[in-house]
Amino acid sequence: MSKINFCPHCGIKIQEEGNFCPECGSKLYEQSHKTNRVTNNKKERVLKNTSAKNKNIYWWAAGTAVILFVIIYYLSQPTKEYKIIKEQQQVVSSVSYPLSRYDASYSIAFSKGGKIILPLDEVKEKKMVKFDYFIQNTSIPILAYLSEEGKIITAISMCEPCDSKDFHIRGSNLICNSCGTTWNLNNLEAISGACGKYPPDPIPSKVVGNEIQIDESLVLNWKRRV
Numbered sequence: 642m643s644k645i646n647f648c649p650h651c652g653i654k655i656q657e658e659g660n661f662c663p664e665c666g667s668k669l670y671e672q673s674h675k676t677n678r679v680t681n682n683k684k685e686r687v688l689k690n691t692s693a694k695n696k697n698i699y700w701w702a703a704g705t706a707v708i709l710f711v712i713i714y715y716l717s718q719p720t721k722e723y724k725i726i727k728e729q730q731q732v733v734s735s736v737s738y739p740l741s742r743y744d745a746s747y748s749i750a751f752s753k754g755g756k757i758i759l760p761l762d763e764v765k766e767k768k769m770v771k772f773d774y775f776i777q778n779t780s781i782p783i784l785a786y787l788s789e790e791g792k793i794i795t796a797i798s799m800c801e802p803c804d805s806k807d808f809h810i811r812g813s814n815l816i817c818n819s820c821g822t823t824w825n826l827n828n829l830e831a832i833s834g835a836c837g838k839y840p841p842d843p844i845p846s847k848v849v850g851n852e853i854q855i856d857e858s859l860v861l862n863w864k865r866r867v
Contacts, residue, residue, distance in 0.1 A: 722829040725843040726794055732761065732848060733791035736768060738826075743810040745771040745784065757855040759785055761848055764793065769810060771798050774860055781860055782806040784841050785853060788827045789813060793848060795855055796829075796841035801867045803836055815840070839866055 648655055650667040661667065748770035750759045757774055764770055769786035784798035798806050805819030815826040822834025831837025842863065846855045 759853040795846040
């Protein structure tokens with residue numbers, strides 16, 4: 642059955658296909674143009690919606706990529722401990738520690754000209770020493786030891802979460818005497834244990850002659866991390 646249309650000019654019914662009205666002779670293609678415009682408008686709306694969705698997906702992907710980049714960048718940054726230890730002076734070629742427990746020896750330090758002074762020879766001999774620095778009725782425990790690379794490492798001798806002040810070395814590990822938390826003694830990166838985020842807090846020091854010198858202000862201004 643043929644499709645029935647109407648002439649847009651005279652209104653007569655037209656059952657035959659053609660480009661002209663059989664009654665008034667007017668062109669009939671304008672109606673098909675209207676139909677095409679409606680169809681084109683629908684296509685444009687679909688394409689517009691698709692484009693908007695694609696833009697949303699793009700911005701979501703871009704935002705996710707930025708967040709991942711920030712996280713990876715942050716995680717790849719050297720720790721404060723690494724930065725300080727990297728700048729410490731090497732005083733011997735290398736050091737080895739036994740696989741059995743190796744405890745720190747007590748030592749005595751003194752203050753002079755704004756510096757806390759510890760004898761270098763004593764640290765070389767004993768490899769790991771600790772002492773208490775007294776100031777204004779306050780005692781601050783300090784640890785000094787040699788890394789396996791032969792660097793001097795000085796730090797506040799405290800595992801703050803468990804409030805321990807004593808550590809020992811076993812092989813390449815520095816271990817809290819109280820909770821057993823373990824760090825790599827060469828860079829103080831956590832290996833195991835609940836207090837891994839809080840190794841003995843390293844403080845810069847330098848070697849002058851036979852003296853290991855620590856700025857007194859660094860110790861006086863030190864704050865607990867927890």
